[in-house]
Amino acid sequence: MSSLTTHHKKVTEPCPKCESALHIRNGKQGPFLGCSAYPECDYLRPLHEKSDIKKVLTGTSCPLCQKELVLKQGRFGLFIGCSDYPTCEHTAQLSEQTTQPEKTQADVACPSCKKGHLVARQSRFGKTFYACDNYPDCKYAVNDKPVNEFCPECKWPILVERKTATATRMLCPKKGCGYRSKPI
16 A cells, blocks of 8 residues: 555545546645646645635725725735736735834834834734844844833843733843843
8 A cells, every 4th residue: 555545535536637536635835635646647736725705805995906905815824915816916914004003103223233223013923023124134123012221231222011911011132131120
């Protein structure tokens, strides 16, 4: 018995190219159906369609064609795209469509390169972090909101504001410095 049949689930549907059995396999982009006669037959198709429209964003319009925008799930997470895809290929990240007041408020100079400023960014999972706008030359980033105050212990030019369930404290983000302020 081949190792393909023991490690992969069979599907009752035959391959449309060669009539061999199809197997469910896992790849970088998720599960897919592949022909059991691979490499002689190279048929494959996604198990789930990723281009399904998740939600129509009513009251919004595409800047290129004026049709409605939709929220879609893609390879790198959620994104906003034109409902007239593939005719119109406009896409935008979620952070581009939403206003981030912290981005304009945080006017903190980057302590690493001293050329850029720390600005709010969003990870592909929707979590906010603060990184130097001089990227890729400077890769300095912190997870908590930076504050323009020197650390009283190590004199690092910034502190970060961390909110916990019990209190809000100022911490030094420099590795090796364990400064923590009293609860604010």
